[in-house]
Amino acid sequence: MDAEVALLAQSAATTLVALMATDAWQHMRDGITRLWRRTQPERADTVAAELEAGREDVLAAIATDDRETLDELRLQWRGSVRRLLVARPAAVEELRALLDRLDPDGSAARQITQRATASGQGRVYQAGRDQHITER
Template identity: 60%
Template sequence: MDPELTTLAQNASLTLVTLMATDAWEHTRDGVVALWRRAWPERAEAVAAELDSTREDLAGDPAAEDELAAEWQGRIRRLLVGRPEAVAELRSLLDALAPDAAPAPAVSQHATASGDSRIYQAGRDLHISEP
């Protein structure tokens, strides 16, 4: 799995779900549907319906934002894997939706261990079960 595509899909899904509750929703929805229409025309109407359904789900349960973003991350990642030419178009759409947003900072982790020491690093959640 290409980490760059995964990161792009994650950023896109978070932007998408965040904008569902804003005045920018119609423009966002139109852009996402247009992206699908060019990549997989036969799926565009289903994606439009899913976007509307996701927005309704979010309105009914605002705490579901992360869950809904994860669902869209998978859809977007599959689109990018199946249609690599859509990567540039998705980036342009994200730039248009959030022109003032700074790019996500690169994360770099470095560690050195010696002896019996252990190092645990994570970019997000970390769960450790020690016997």
């Protein structure tokens, strides 16, 4: 179950950080806070404050295209969620249900990064899906 917990924690962290900049943010924040309140009530207020601070960091990072900060936030939340799930395995199903409710198709957890460099007469073609190129 350790690999399963790690994968769920990664998905949750990615979804959490992605939803911090959307209208679904309040629902995600409330769900995560409830999860902590039920499983580790002594940490719930701290987690709620970290969520609010994290949202401010996400909005600032998006405004400045600061991908490093977004990556760091994902790592921070991945660790926090993983530790919670290891300490309270019963929280796994509750977290899955929350993610399914707020991000049913998993689109917030998907992250695609493309980088390319061309020099001289080189060309770069990149696409996130289908791509059709006709050169003449």
